[in-house]
Amino acid sequence: MESTPATPTLRDTIMKDIQGAVRLSVAYIGLSAGLLQAAERLKQADAAGLAQAAGGDLGYVVRWCDAAYAFGLLDETPGGFVLTDLGRAFLPDAPGTLMPFAVQEVLTAHIAERAAGLTKTGERPGEAVLAERATILPWFGPMLEAQFGPVFEKTIMPALPVYERAAAQGGLVIDLGCGNGWYLMRLARAYPRLRCLGIDGFDENVRQGQARAQAAGLADRVRFAKGDIYGFESPEPADIIALNRALHHVWDEKETVFRILHDHLKPGGAAVIWEPHWPAERAALREPARRMVAFQNLTEHVQGNHFLQPSEIAAAFRGAGLVPEVRGFLEGREAVVVGTRP
Numbered sequence: 142m143e144s145t146p147a148t149p150t151l152r153d154t155i156m157k158d159i160q161g162a163v164r165l166s167v168a169y170i171g172l173s174a175g176l177l178q179a180a181e182r183l184k185q186a187d188a189a190g191l192a193q194a195a196g197g198d199l200g201y202v203v204r205w206c207d208a209a210y211a212f213g214l215l216d217e218t219p220g221g222f223v224l225t226d227l228g229r230a231f232l233p234d235a236p237g238t239l240m241p242f243a244v245q246e247v248l249t250a251h252i253a254e255r256a257a258g259l260t261k262t263g264e265r266p267g268e269a270v271l272a273e274r275a276t277i278l279p280w281f282g283p284m285l286e287a288q289f290g291p292v293f294e295k296t297i298m299p300a301l302p303v304y305e306r307a308a309a310q311g312g313l314v315i316d317l318g319c320g321n322g323w324y325l326m327r328l329a330r331a332y333p334r335l336r337c338l339g340i341d342g343f344d345e346n347v348r349q350g351q352a353r354a355q356a357a358g359l360a361d362r363v364r365f366a367k368g369d370i371y372g373f374e375s376p377e378p379a380d381i382i383a384l385n386r387a388l389h390h391v392w393d394e395k396e397t398v399f400r401i402l403h404d405h406l407k408p409g410g411a412a413v414i415w416e417p418h419w420p421a422e423r424a425a426l427r428e429p430a431r432r433m434v435a436f437q438n439l440t441e442h443v444q445g446n447h448f449l450q451p452s453e454i455a456a457a458f459r460g461a462g463l464v465p466e467v468r469g470f471l472e473g474r475e476a477v478v479v480g481t482r483p
């Protein structure tokens with residue numbers, strides 16, 4: 142039987158997709174090699190000027206400039222290349238930066254290639270896959286921060302009374318699996334009496350957290366340390382223990398984790414668990430705003446994890462003797478489940 146050829150419409154759709162993906166790859170190289178940042182600092186520069194400012198190889202930078210020009214990240218003027226508005230929008234400090242999309246695209250390509258092979262063998266190599274690409278790892282924390290920091294600050298933090306209550310007592314917030322520390326940094330700035338401790342298993346994250354607490358003059362109230370969630374021991378009973386996109390990493394031993402949460406909270410203290418809301422119905426995954434989570438769950442599978450439904454988290458809280466309250470954010474795509482110790 143002859144297969145049906147792709148219609149011009151299908152071909153057009155896919156051509157746009159591939160060009161979008163390649164545009165993000167070009168942006169990623171520019172970010173990772175510091176070329177977009179150098180173009181912003183220099184305002185106008187030729188490839189040699191950009192290579193020198195970013196500390197890169199001229200041969201590569203010439204080809205990158207061609208690609209960045211082709212995909213509209215750079216314009217050419219008589220005085221050299223200049224960033225376009227689009228190029229500038231990828232800068233990590235740009236308001237509403239597009240940087241996370243570029244990082245996500247390259248991470249996606251890496252995981253897709255790994256998953257293609259692993260699907261044959263069934264192996265699940267764990268979190269080490271994230272560290273297999275040396276340039277991606279340092280962008281992982283900033284990517285998550287740019288994606289979720291603003292929604293935390295504007296929507297979630299003001300909606301949950303637990304932070305205000307803890308701050309009133311000069312309380313302790315512990316963030317388990319804290320990444321680069323963005324969550325605690327935001328809490329510490331918003332609530333000057335809160336004390337914060339971030340724990341993460343990756344050295345790079347702990348280093349980034351410590352450096353930013355130091356730089357912000359908050360190191361007396363915000364500490365970061367390397368540690369394992371499974372064996373966590375709190376220095377004192379905590380007012381809040383948060384896990385942001387970290388619970389699904391340790392769900393395989395959820396009884397241990399929820400016992401740790403219970404035992405390290407003060408009576409009246411709360412565990413605050415933020416996870417993407419894995420929908421009960423597959424049809425919801427077709428919503429454009431939810432599609433990415435379907436692929437990310439494949440990424441999680443490679444790492445030995447899977448995303449959770451809020452009802453599963455609530456049930457685990459009840460099992461550990463904590464009283465759960467499920468809150469939905471971003472049209473229900475993000476779930477925060479607060480478990481209070483009676």
Ligand SMILES: C[S@@+](CC[C@H](N)C(=O)[O-])C[C@H]1O[C@@H](n2cnc3c(N)ncnc32)[C@H](O)[C@@H]1O
Pocket residue numbers: 282285286289317318319320321340341342343346368369370371384385386387390391
């Ligand atoms: C998806 S990241 C989320 C990071 C951060 N909470 C955020 O929202 O940006 C999950 C984090 O959990 C950490 N993690 C996973 N398992 C861990 C464990 N057993 N002990 C300590 N950290 C762990 C990882 O190193 C990673 O930083």
